[in-house]
Amino acid sequence: QVQLVESGGGLVQSGGSLRLSCATSGRTLSSAVMAWFRQASGKEREFVAGINWSGSTYYADSVKGRFTISRDNANNTVYLQMNSLKPEDTAVYYCAADTQRSIIYVGRGFYEYWGQGTQVTVSS
Helix, strand or coil, X not given: CCEEEEXXXXXXXXXXXXXXXXXXXXXXCCCCEEEEEEECCCCCCEEEEEECCCCCEEECCCCXXXXXXXXXXXXXXXXXEECCCCHHHCEEEEEEEECCCCCXXXXXXXXXXXXXXXXXXXXX
């Protein structure tokens, strides 16, 4: 059984930084597409960033240039470095895995494994 566990969320002031981590277990996900999604209160869950097995990345326009996704396959961990945070980045952030494809898709239906989420709150 695959498990994804996020950590690193918290409260930060506008302009600050946070690094989220997603620890994976249960099976190797080194060839999976890993992604971060977020869901703000009252809104749909949206794609934030993704990374495939070769290290290719893709970002939502809203975070491009501010967020960086990376993976450490040796330690079965995926990271999301978030800089220049804005109040509109406030959301629950979820880690997700797609083990069926090598292309990064933004639709949440492509991802079969999900973490429980970690809250990120950015104060103005």
